[in-house]
Amino acid sequence: MVDLQDLRNEIDSIDRQMTELFEKRMEISRKVAEYKISTGKKVFDKEREKKVIEKAKDMTHNDFNRHGIEELFQQIMAMSRKLQYQLLEENGVAGRLPFIGVDELEKENVRVVFQGVEGAYSQAAMQQYFGDKITSFHVEHWRDAMEAIAEGAADYAVLPIENSTAGSVNDMYDLLVEFENYIVGEQIIRCEHCLLGLENAEISDIRTVYSHQQGLSQCKSFLQEHRDWKQIPLENTAMAAKKVAEDGDVTQASISSAFAAKCFGLKVLKENIYSNKANSTRFIIVTNQRIYQKDAKKISICFETPHTSGSLYNILSHFIYNNLNMFGIQSRPIPGRNWEYRFFIDFEGNLNDSAVKNALRGIREEATNMKILGNY
Structure with missing residues (x-):
């Protein structure tokens, strides 16, 4: 019977040889980097790497080893490239990054656009980030906001990118690719849904409640305590608050923010009716300038x-x-x-x-x- 320790000793010996050869290969990679620095050649040579991998695969004797040697050489060459990139950076041969660093963003006397209606969480995010010394306006769609800053109608846009419960705003990622606009800040807003009604309303008066579908879902436990209420989804929570204010019907309520209550003159009938107390939305601050704050x-x-x-x-x-x-x-x-x-x-x-x-x-x-x- 073969002794296990003898086999392990053989593996240890092979590992030492592989380590020595790896270090030797990396030293040669360093010399290759020095040559590329002096000649301006690119680090990544796709065709060269493909030929090296195919040649190594041809030296194997079965399919399992052929696949294994392919993965091994892919990683070895990836590490060689990273060494070469580091040397390029150390020698000041850095890639061009066309962004200008600024000490801070201008947050006063600027034009800011947000998507939605007054009272929306995006407006609350805008006010928290910029304060009150700005000129702002709102648009119906996210694309409208991206176009406004691209065309110079606004300096910044405030747009949702992710909700901690509902996940990512997929359309926003697509718009970031389509437009030459850039993220320069972010603001996280807690989605603290409240039940809003008219000033003379009480919870016992309510028969119909409006909100965004997600707002209704996020307050499911509270709404189950009032099964006789009719739930009607609208485009967003601020629009729901606006409808209640405009209709003037004491039997109507909205699930919206306390900020929306102030905007539309409504009364908070009950605070904190949402199930997930950590529910938050992350908003991005976008501009058409390639700038970033130095910190x-x-x-x-x-x-x-x-x-x-x-x-x-x-x-x-x-x-x-x-x-x-x-x-x-x-x-x-x-x-x-x-x-x-x-x-x-x-x-x-x-x-x-x-x-x-x-x-x-x-x-x-x-x-x-x-x-x-x-x-x-």
């Missing part, structure tokens, strides 16, 4: 990957090897290309950080259509 700490990007095995993994490894913390990842279908996707990633960092520059350079060379959506 910004979050970066959003999007990119497409080749429709091949391991392509997304290789892109994400740039965050790992540069010690960058990812906050989230989303995917959206690419129009006209069935079953292919565009990825959106939020991660920690500043565009002036060397690790960020290094990661973005690698992603830009290896992904397709990478776009920096903002640093904020």
Whole structure:
């Protein structure tokens, strides 16, 4: 019988040889980087890497090893590229990032657009972020807001990007790709739904309640205590409050915010009627300028990957090897290309950080259509 310890000793010996060869290969990669720095050649040579992998696969003796050696060499070459990107950054050969750092955003005497009607959570987010010394107006659709800043009718737009309960606002990701607008800030608003009625109304008077469908769903437990109430969904919670105020019917109520109550002169009949006490919406502040605050700490990007095995993994490894913390990842279908996707990633960092520059350079060379959506 073969002795297990002898086999382990053989593996240890092979591992030592592999480690020595790996370090030797990386030293040669360093010299390759020095050559590319002096000649201006790109780090990523897709055809060269493909030939190296195919040659290595041809030296194997079965399908299992053929697949394994392909994965192994993909990772070895990915690490070689990352070393070369780091050396490029250290030598000041940085990729072009056409964003201008500013000390702070102008928040007074600016024009701001928000989507929805007065009393909407987006208006509350706008006021919390900018204060009162602004000129603001509202539009019906998110696209209208993006067009307003793209055309210069507004300096900034305040738009929802994610709800902690309902998830991402998918259409907003698509608009960020379509328009040359950029994220420069964010504001998180707690969705603290209240029951609103007329000034002379009491809860016992209510027979009909209006809200956005999500507002009704998020207050399901409270509404189950009033099964005789008719629930009618509207386009948003602020519109529901507006309807109650305009109709002047004491039997009507809305599920909206306390902010909406102030906007439309309604009375808060009951506070905190929502089930998820942590329910919040994240709003982004968008402009048509490629700027970022010098103390910004979050970066959003999007990119497409080749429709091949391991392509997304290789892109994400740039965050790992540069010690960058990812906050989230989303995917959206690419129009006209069935079953292919565009990825959106939020991660920690500043565009002036060397690790960020290094990661973005690698992603830009290896992904397709990478776009920096903002640093904020």
